[in-house]
């Protein structure tokens with residue numbers, strides 16, 4: 222038999238941790254409740270009332286016409302500020318464009334930004350036009366805030382495409398803005414007034430985003446396929462395009478998955494049969 | 506090292522005989538996972554998870570080696586080499602990456618089930634203490650491997666996770682800060698950190714393989730336990746591993762692969778955190794820094810210690826977090842009950858299920874923001890966690906009256922008639 226001292230170490234250690242936890246618990250219970258913030262009361266989750274062709278995790282596909290419209294919105298509006306650095310022009314073939322069209326899209330992008338060059342002899346920096354083999358170039362920006370690169374944006378935010386859609390269509394007038402409970406923002410939280418250079422948008426984490434409302438009026442983009450370019454339509458199209466940009470291999474992934482999972486289901490069924498056959502007559 | 510009725514290896518092919526006489530590897534495999542290893546006939550599906558863990562380890566190593574061929578371990582390039590190169594330019598790279606990232610999650614699912622199986626059926630008790638101890642070593646090594654792997658894609662959670670976890674060490678008095686800087690190779694995570702983590706992330710899985718071999722070796726001395734916890738008494742209690750358990754494990758593996766591939770192909774980002782798709786930025790702290798889901802229970806224990814009492818709260822948290830795992834090493838000596846299986850221990854069984862709920866609550870709190878309600882919950886749940894292992898189980902093992910055990914495995918399977 223171990224001496225009593227050794228045998229009671231477990232109770233001492235356990236009791237010690239529990240004692241300190243109880244002190245901590247007492248501290249948490251008696252602590253002053255932290256003040257409610259404007260973000261807690263007014264931040265909204267991404268809108269649920271918009272659907273995308275790729276929503277279904279197994280069967281959902283991209284709508285190629287929508288991706289082309291979305292690229293048009295990105296190209297004509299967002300590319301003034303946002304880069305797309307992980308995507309290359311040649312990948313736009315995934316939107317249904319042919320080689321000649323991709324070449325044209327690449328050189329059309331020159332009006333936003335070109336590819337940097339370095340003369341190997343003189344060390345001089347220069348520029349050249351975009352080619353299909355290039356990635357989208359870096360976009361210089363001098364306004365307020367830092368526009369994030371959009372290559373992974375739908376993966377980098379909770380809610381994905383719905384989040385981007387909600388940001389684009391979620392700008393609101395801060396004066397007199399009320400939440401579902403009927404609280405008026407500036408009356409409850411006078412300190413929440415948007416700082417200069419930011420704009421009120423309840424879908425943004427801290428309610429005030431440095432991006433000026435990019436999609437301002439219907440018809441801002443003239444769609445080549447004749448679709449009416451309402452603000453929600455443009456927002457939805459560009460969100461779909463950015464989902465494609467975040468994972469151009471999504472369709473391949475789902476299609477491969479369907480084949481793999483079906484194959485494995487059949488294999489598993491056969492394995493179950495083998496298991497039953499082997500064990501037949503052996504009680505277990 | 507086996508039962509006297511274990512079958513002996515007889516080479517069927519002259520080539521195998523030639524090999525076996527010079528290097529008895531075929532014999533070794535036959536005795537380890539072939540017909541030469543007698544196993545209790547009554548194992549249920551909870552016994553599938555050891556083999557599954559082995560399979561996932563192999564999957565992680567294979568996918569990891571190929572990923573490493575395309576990975577750049579520098580702060581400037583790591584994020585793009587994963588999210589640009591591997592995900593977009595490498596043929597099938599997206600599959601490898603999703604298989605590896607979700608493989609890590611599935612590894613922990615399997616390990617946790619495997620460990621709780623051991624807890625319920627008392628598999629840690631004599632004569633299998635060494636099997637259990639090696640298991641806890643494997644668990645610790647896997648946690649270290651997964652943590653360092655998560656740093657490699659160099660996203661926001663990679664960076665801040667490395668910052669927070671290495672920050673634990675600065676809680677150690679006097680030398681803590683020095684240790685932290687030594688581990689990171691700098692004052693904050695940087696190229697030096699990324700490179701050493703990559704090196705160790707490549708190394709540790711092979712150390713795990715070594716520990717797994719010892720784990721199985723130790724297991725094969727007494728042989729597998731079983732749901733009754735009654736030891737094997739004779740040949741009628743066992744069946745040869747092959748074909749009986751190869752067939753059953755094969756079926757289990759099929760079910761596992763269906764779930765695992767469904768995750769890879771249909772919901773690859775479900776268990777990840779969106780912030781890790783943002784490149785690491787030492788100047789912008791994420792709103793909520795959370796580790797991967799499999800660390801949540803331990804993270805909750807760490808954060809539950811919010812009061813300074815003799816020692817600073819942070820040091821208590823770190824001690825408790827490491828302590829919560831180290832306790833498992835002592836379990837074979839904390840639970841003195843001679844009865845193994847929870848099926849015959851009414852009080853222990855009850856405490857087991859309360860522990861399961863407790864760990865789930867801890868996990869939930871660990872993944873939630875540190876708001877008062879969640880902190881309170883985790884303080885209660887953490888206290889119960891320690892109470893379970895250090896107070897409740899030792900006491901139960903003294904006062905409990907177990908239900909009568911069956912005379913043998915065969916009797917349990919066939920009923921009294923046998």
Ligand code: HEM
Nearest residue numbers: 565566569570572573576602606609651654655657658710
């Ligand atoms: C015990 C087995 C292993 C576990 C639990 C594990 C875990 C992980 C985790 C959690 C990640 C981050 C995944 C992500 O967010 O993308 C990762 C990445 C990585 N692992 Fe492993 N790993 C294991 C074995 C290996 C091995 C054996 C190698 C190479 C020989 C390897 C190479 C890599 C590489 C190159 C990355 C970075 C690429 C990426 O992020 O996808 N891993 N690992």
